[in-house]
Amino acid sequence: MLAAEQDLKTQTKQQLKNKNMQEINPINIMEKFSLFDKQWTPHIIGELNGQYVKLCKLKDDFVWHSHEHEDELFMVFKGTLLMEFRDGRTVEVKEGEILIVPKGVEHRPHTNGEIVFNLLFEPKATLHTGTVESEMTVKELGWI
Numbered sequence: 242m243l244a245a246e247q248d249l250k251t252q253t254k255q256q257l258k259n260k261n262m263q264e265i266n267p268i269n270i271m272e273k274f275s276l277f278d279k280q281w282t283p284h285i286i287g288e289l290n291g292q293y294v295k296l297c298k299l300k301d302d303f304v305w306h307s308h309e310h311e312d313e314l315f316m317v318f319k320g321t322l323l324m325e326f327r328d329g330r331t332v333e334v335k336e337g338e339i340l341i342v343p344k345g346v347e348h349r350p351h352t353n354g355e356i357v358f359n360l361l362f363e364p365k366a367t368l369h370t371g372t373v374e375s376e377m378t379v380k381e382l383g384w385i
Contacts, residue, residue, distance in 0.1 A: 270296065270318060274358050276385050281377050283361060283369055284385045295361040295382065297369075300352050306373040307347040311364045315340045315350070320357035325349045 273286050273296055280300045287294035299322065315322060315334060322334040327347045334340045342348050361369075369379060 270360065271358075273385055274298070274318070280356070281369075282379050283382055285382050286385060288365065291365055292362060293365050293367075293382070295363070296385070297359050297361060299350060299357040299359050301354065302351040303349055304373050304375045304377055305347055305349045308342075308344055308363075308367055309372065310344055311367045312344050313342045313367065314362040315342070316360040316362070318358040318360060320352065320355045322357050322359060323351050323353065325351065 268286055270286070273284070277284055277296075278298065280298045281303055283295035283297045285293050285295050299320075305327075315324070316339045317334050317336050319336060321336070322340070324332045324334060324340055324342065325348065326332070332340060
């Protein structure tokens with residue numbers, strides 16, 4: 242093999258390695274929670290397969306909403322999340338538990354007055370208030 246071909250092969254391997262190995266580091270979730278205080282405002286901490294991993298601090302009541310095309314995963318890291326459904330049920334989600342709300346199901350997250358640390362895993366296009374526009378709607382999410 243010519244030296245030029247070897248150099249090109251080495252460069253190509255390095256470019257592929259750099260592309261595939263960019264910033265592969267663990268994310269300390271509790272440290273990320275310490276970076277913000279605003280409630281009901283999701284912050285992106287990662288993305289994969291067309292999905293965002295988001296953190297949000299929750300307190301008191303949110304708006305009734307649904308997501309027509311997306312399921313929504315809630316994972317509680319601190320506190321207790323209460324998820325109310327239109328059929329009158331309220332589901333309690335404790336620390337270390339997850340709840341998956343299927344697409345199209347109207348729901349209203351709320352808390353018992355404590356601040357809840359919540360992780361959301363959902364498609365990038367998902368708006369946190371679904372099709373409902375309110376003073377709580379955040380249209381552009383930021384990374385932390």
